[in-house]
Amino acid sequence: MFLKERQNAIANMVKSNGRVAVADLAEQFAVTVDCIRKDLRQLESQGALKRVYGGAISITETPERTVYKRFSTNTAEKQAVAAKAYDLIAPGDIIFLDISTTNLELARLLATGHKRCIVVSNMMDSLQVMAENPALTVMCPGGNVSLDLNGFVGTLTIANLKPITFDKSFIGAIGIDLLTGEVSTFEMDDGMVKHTVLENTDQVYLMADSHKFDSRGNYNFASLSEFEGLITEAVTTKQKKALAKFDIELI
Incomplete structure (x- = not known):
């Protein structure tokens, strides 16, 4: 799987499930943990998700301001x-x-x-x-x-x-x-x-x-x-x- 395909798949998983874990993604895509972390950093810079400890969450899960x-x-x-x-x-x-x-x-x-x-x-x-x-x-x-x-x-x-x-x-x-x-x-x-x-x-x-x-x-x-x-x-x-x-x- 190419880099862009993997990142698109990760973004879709976050959108569907609300959150993902670095360790699970590394195992699923057969890549290193560091590779997944780089993916998450890039996706966060694109506004596709928010990184948290151990993984990432959907931006739509951000708590209410009011x-x-x-x-x-x-x-x-x-x-x-x-x-x-x-x-x-x-x-x-x-x-x-x-x-x-x-x-x-x-x-x-x-x-x-x-x-x-x-x-x-x-x-x-x-x-x-x-x-x-x-x-x-x-x-x-x-x-x-x-x-x-x-x-x-x-x-x-x-x-x-x-x-x-x-x-x-x-x-x-x-x-x-x-x-x-x-x-x-x-x-x-x-x-x-x-x-x-x-x-x-x-x-x-x-x-x-x-x-x-x-x-x-x-x-x-x-x-x-x-x-x-x-x-x-x-x-x-x-x-x-x-x-x-x-x-x-x-x-």
Whole structure:
């Protein structure tokens, strides 16, 4: 099979199946793993797919940019991540929850719990949920309102967050690149808020269900090594091996 024929076949497989694995493709086409990786790099440059750790995914599988459209996706996984995060919060903590549908699940746990702590969030949905619990001191940093994110971002948000030292922060992401360790989101303004909080928090945790390993945003706001821990509900043996090269605790 010629190079172009193989690449066309790979592109069609991604389009039909949603994703492909490098090892499987190498075996199927009787070529080396490096050869398949070169194919995927070229196909990605042509806009035919997105490379992820161990393979590639269809561009059509890119997550929704608008937050409310992600509320009902992977709910069980997000709740499992949120439950682990909730156990890390101690009474008296000053914590930050960023704009994240997984953090919304954590906000719901805080809203029904009995932990007395100060919670700062730039996500309107989380603020509304937590405000119902008198045990919580709920604060909003303000800023420019993003309709897609239903939250606050921009220079005013960043300026109001910078003076605060958080005990723990819980940060969401659109995608995690297990090859480079880059953690991404869609909006630059959103990413800048996340990175600001990273710099003034004692313990920062990345909230990511396992689907985030097969996804990628447009703006890289951090590296895995900048986080205290990665909170997820499940990882494969291959993913765990990839994460081992980064200085991050798997929770």
